[in-house]
Amino acid sequence: MKNITTKKLSDILNLHKKYVNGKKDGVRANLEGTNLEGANLENAYLNHTKIKNANFKGTNLRNIVFIESDFTGVANMQQSVKDKIFATLKIVRLL
Structure with missing residues (x-):
């Protein structure tokens, strides 16, 4: 498992936002x-x-958007969070 600094994660998220836009x-x-x-x-x-x-143990996932992301093998994400994500994905596919 790769470790990542807060700065590196911030840089990745900023570049990804530009990619999405x-x-x-x-x-x-x-x-x-x-x-x-x-x-x-x-x-x-x-x-x-x-x-x-990825390992999401103790990660703050409030108001996060994960549409069309691959969760294969994701570890330590609360089941309730996974359920909400997959329910949202089903709704998006129906639209």
């Missing part, structure tokens, strides 16, 4: 296999993020 200098976030334990992701917009096998 179609900016030339944007880069799709790749957090596959990353240890996000205790990270503050409140209000993060992580559509289309690569997050397979």
